[in-house]
Amino acid sequence: MECTTHTADVEELKPTRKDAQESDATYQQELLKVSKNAGLGGGTIVLGILLNYAGTVLATRVIGADAWGVFFLAQTILVNMVLFATLGLNQGALRYVALYQGRNDLARLKGTVLYCLKRVLVPGVVMTLLIFALAPAIADGVFKQPELNFALRMLILALPFWTATEVMTASLQGLRLIGPSTMVRYGVQPGLRLVLLALLFAVGLRLAGVVLATVLSMTLATGYAYWKLRQVSRGFWPETEPVFE
16 A cells, blocks of 8 residues: 555656646747847947947047057056956856846845945945045056046046946846846947047047046946846836845
8 A cells, every 4th residue: 555655656756748848848948048148149249349449449549649548547447446346246146146036036136136236336436436536646646647637537437337337237147138238338338438439529529538438338338237127127126025145
């Protein structure tokens, strides 16, 4: 009797052909989705390289090598500040968003995104204020380039937006939306920057035009990343209470 019951239990645990077919169909759908996003992401990266190259050529021809060197130095400082402000939290967002999505734990997924955003925005704002205040000393005392003062003060305003964008694009990647993530980095931001460069150069701005185009394009790209993240998560984001763990 016990043997018969045990055999029946084992039979119930065996996957049916219908279950296997449904699982295979789900796998194929997910594979197709990832493939489409990867293809879109690859094409967007190529587009971004071309847009960045076009923007660099345009800027250097208009403002000259000396002014471009000042901008490049300010941009290098900004990039290093982004690394300090994010502290790897963008990679943490990528990992845990993917983990919680796989578990369908939407509360912790939302909590992860919000936690990482808060953690990068606070040091981002603090570093922005610090560099803004120290810009004259950095320009004159460290690099002996007075022109760097203006470029650095203006460009550092993009720091909080850049750090937030890093987290949001990583979150999109964690949701397996590679296409939208790369669109922010390699499509929206360099595309807007190129358009803004042309417009600002047309009204007579030179170094200021390059700096403003960079700050404005990053700000708008951050807004696009936020809109895209809310769009893809609209099915659960408004109603879900975040869990921070």
